[in-house]
Amino acid sequence: MYIKNGKGKHMKCFYCDNEVRWNNDFDTEEIPEETYNASEYSIVSMYQCDKCDTWYEVFHTKKETNGD
Ligand SMILES: [Zn+2]
Numbered sequence: 001m002y003i004k005n006g007k008g009k010h011m012k013c014f015y016c017d018n019e020v021r022w023n024n025d026f027d028t029e030e031i032p033e034e035t036y037n038a039s040e041y042s043i044v045s046m047y048q049c050d051k052c053d054t055w056y057e058v059f060h061t062k063k064e065t066n067g068d
Helices: none
Strands: 021-025 043-046 055-062
Touching: none
Parallel strands: none
Antiparallel strands: 021 043, 043 055
8 A cells, every 4th residue: 555755655645646644553452443453454554635635544464363
């Protein structure tokens, strides 16, 4: 999902092509909401487009499963 631009993480809005603003990274385990908690990913990054007000949640880094 990241578009590398030579200076770290950059992502363009899918809708208006504006560069989205990074908001925060969260550990899905620490968010008391099942949608995140039950995720198979351990990190969720929040991005926001200031131009068209689109909100992005990028799930990454798969949780390690010990074969349940
Ligand atoms: Zn946008």
